[in-house]
Amino acid sequence: MIHAFFKRNKKEEIISFEITGHAESGAYGTDIVCAGVSALSIGTTNSLSILGEFTPLVETNDEVEGGYLYVELPLEINEKQLTTAQTLLESLLISLKSIEEEYPKYVKLNLD
Template identity: 50%
Template sequence: MIDIQFRREDSNIMSVEMSGHAEAGPYGYDIVCAAVSALSIGTVNSLSEIAEIPVEVVSANDSGGYLKFTLPTDLTQKQMETGQILMKSLYLSLKSTEEEYNEYLRINSLDGK
């Protein structure tokens, strides 16, 4: 099971933490893992390249199964607005994936402290 925690401050999503493995299929054929990976890495890349936000990323490079990325607190208004669009888009995409594959993926909270 992949557990995903969105944390926010006030109304802004400031970090996403993912851990676990979907195990929805054999290695290389796990479509839930592929979807979560593509969505999350795409968001990190978009935050960096489109919003020009220096995202703090922590991952388990060797074994996989863990990713956390956090927005810095000292963003310009434009960076924060663009970053929030991207983070909310990730939330909605993962929520849709969870609805279809809830035995492999759980989003714990959007209101985590």
């Protein structure tokens, strides 16, 4: 199962997300749930760098070992960068909620 964790600060802004595990909804290379979550999370991470014009803290591990992505916003971003980041991160959350609703046996969101 894929677990996605979102952490918010006191202002309710998303400051990090972490995605772990594999959906195992299909054979390796044909797992559409895993592919969808991966595409959304990697696309969001890349968009934070390009559209947000800052480098988020990113940690990953070998997919074979269990799939892992952690992304955290740096503390020193400006207001415009924060606004862009929040739009992208809220969009990721909405998209992952849709996948969770469609495939509840394979994806679990944890909101902090």
